Amino acid sequence: MGTTQLETVPEPKYWHLKTVLSEALDSEFTVGEILPNERDLAARFGVARATLRQALEQLELEGRLQRRRGVGTTVAPPRVGVAVGAEQHAWPGAAGDVWQPVDCTLEVPPAAVAAALETGEQPVHTVRRSRTTHGQPVAAELLYIAASSVPELSAIDAPSGAARARAVLRELQRLELEGQENAVELGSARADDAKELDRLPGAPVLVVTTRYISDGHTAALSVATYRADTCRLTFGDPGGVEIHHDPERRAS
Amino acid sequence: MGTTQLETVPEPKYWHLKTVLSEALDSEFTVGEILPNERDLAARFGVARATLRQALEQLELEGRLQRRRGVGTTVAPPRVGVAVGAEQHAWPGAAGDVWQPVDCTLEVPPAAVAAALETGEQPVHTVRRSRTTHGQPVAAELLYIAASSVPELSAIDAPSGAARARAVLRELQRLELEGQENAVELGSARADDAKELDRLPGAPVLVVTTRYISDGHTAALSVATYRADTCRLTFGDPGGVEIHHDPERRAS
DNA sequence: TAGTGGTCTAGACCACGAC
DNA sequence: TCGTGGTCTAGACCACTAA
Incomplete structure (x- = not known):
């Protein structure tokens, strides 16, 4: 140099x-x-x-x-490959889920979420989860679950916290999952996500939105925010060998 | 304001x-x-x-x-959803493919591509394709195909151009497709991609890398560059339920 | 406390598109 | 030709980390 x-x-x-x-x-x-x-x-x-x-x-x-x-x-080290949408036919929180529950509250979601869940102005269960790879935080998730999707929950004690998150997810498993719909887009980290991802606010992130469909409706909606600088999202058939592709220096 | x-x-x-x-x-x-x-x-x-x-x-x-x-x-209008990895078990160029062949040459690929294709220093078929939605260009692709994957091709006349691209893709269909592997990551547009996408060089793009596996090896490798500002990539199994995504903006 | 990257300023000129 | 966004400069100060 x-x-x-x-x-x-x-x-x-x-x-x-x-x-x-x-x-x-x-x-x-x-x-x-x-x-x-x-x-x-x-x-x-x-x-x-x-x-x-x-x-x-x-x-x-x-x-x-x-x-x-x-x-x-x-x-920086090469980007790490993280699988998304791999558990193609399982609810969040099912066995083998890589996400770690952090908290759960009952909140009125953003308008776009409310529209997808068809819950209007009603509060929904809002589960916060995090995902790490090799000890490093790679993603933060907000998981919105319509109250009507987990009707048996009212008996549960904890009003919030990781324990309640686990309880909500446990109830979710009772539903039949018809399918899910995934989308990835570029975004910038909100202040709270940035903090959890150890980045500055506004840092580029890959936003993975997943709709969990049951009984013809959206029973839950996940908005997962991955660090764009360190992550390569893999999806579809898990073939086997892993390659690292450099997105810029592939020129002749 | x-x-x-x-x-x-x-x-x-x-x-x-x-x-x-x-x-x-x-x-x-x-x-x-x-x-x-x-x-x-x-x-x-x-x-x-x-x-x-x-x-x-x-x-x-x-x-x-x-x-x-x-x-x-x-x-800007809301991002358009574009499906990637939908034809989960079809070669590029199969019936219904949304990509449009532009050109095809025989070139020595970048090292990372050569490693995946296991072709060493040998030149490979390099197909350029483009993808549009609603008349707007959304993605540019470089599709690398090992010469050994389309052995019957030598008889074909055109040395390059869209006609040759179609010929190469046609030959590809003869192979049995075992599976494919997808990854998406953030990148910045190279000069040539930027031109095709009507953006400035360095513009943020979502790079989708797809490996097509046949006979236990990578028979073809696709590197597709999507405009990150205008695209939302959708993938996975819609579960038979086709849901129209609401035009409402995502919460932030 | 010293050194780092992050933010901000008030200019300047350039490349491109439309008229 | 004119107005636009794109590039670039030479500073300044701030927030954070580690010694």
Whole structure:
């Protein structure tokens, strides 16, 4: 990474910079290694710090770098593959579920959720769960369950907490699951999700929305927020071998 | 959107700004409507243009806005749902495939692709396809097919072009498809993909990687690049119940 | 306390699209 | 040609982490 000059090219500086840095990451750095700080890097390439940051931001978006305030910029490990929608015909909380219940309250959900659950202004069971891989938090979930889906629940004691979450999920298993519908889209982390995922608010996340269908209606709705920088979501037939694909450097 | 002041709060200005703008979009703007330009907006909120842009960038990332140089910033329509991995047990190019062949060449693929296909330094059939919804381009694909997977192809005339692409895909159907493996991750658009998707290079994309497995090996590898701003990827088993997704915006 | 990345400013010029 | 968003600069200060 000894290069100092940037030729005058029609392409943006930060783009060129990103390419140069990307190649340097491949050839001169190892996973976990810490990079020079932004001010030094900017000076070395003869650009303003903001321009250097634009390149770093893209590399972080692609999962190549990890930046932490007060610490520095490090080379990120390859993204981890996490299976979603694998338990294609099981309710959340069924045996083998990788999610860990955290809390459960009774709340009036956002309008879009209420519309899907057809619950109007009624409060619904709102279960918070988290998911970790290799000890690292990778996803936070909000699971909305219509009160009518778990009618036997009123007898249960705990008004909230993980115990209640487990109780609600246990009741859910009694229903017959007809099918589920999944969707993935790009989003940015809300403040609470960001905290749980150990990221700053606004960090890019992959939002997986799952609709659990029973008796022709949406009995439960899951909104799971995965760290986009560290995760590769896998779905469908679990074949066997795992490949890592780099989303940017696949050019010739 | 007449507000002019921003209180002194511990949260970043751009974050607050984003919230204010988001609410204004819901209540005071309609899809396709054009916003005031960045300089005016920044002045109206009493912030520097760069700060205003930080807020706009996030809203664009979330699919709420669309910005085009030389034109302006408009309110984006809700994301369109596009099905991926739906033809769970069919080769690309099979009947009903939504992809449109564009070109086909014989090239040495990137190292990661070569590793998956186990082709070493050998060139592979590289099919370029595109996908549109409602007349808009939503995805660009590079489909790599090991030469050994379509051995009967040498007799075919066209050395490249859409005709050859169709020929290669036709040959592919002769193999028995054992299964496929899907993954989705966040990436940024390469220059060529960006052009086809009508975006700037570096724009956020959802990269869907599909491995087609035959005879215990990876016979073909698809790398599909979807516009992250306009697409919501749907996958999995609809359970026979086809539910029309409500156009209502997801809660945040 | 020192050093890091995160936020913010007030400018400037450029590339592109529409007129 | 004009207005738009895109890029870039050279600073400043803040929030956080670790020593």
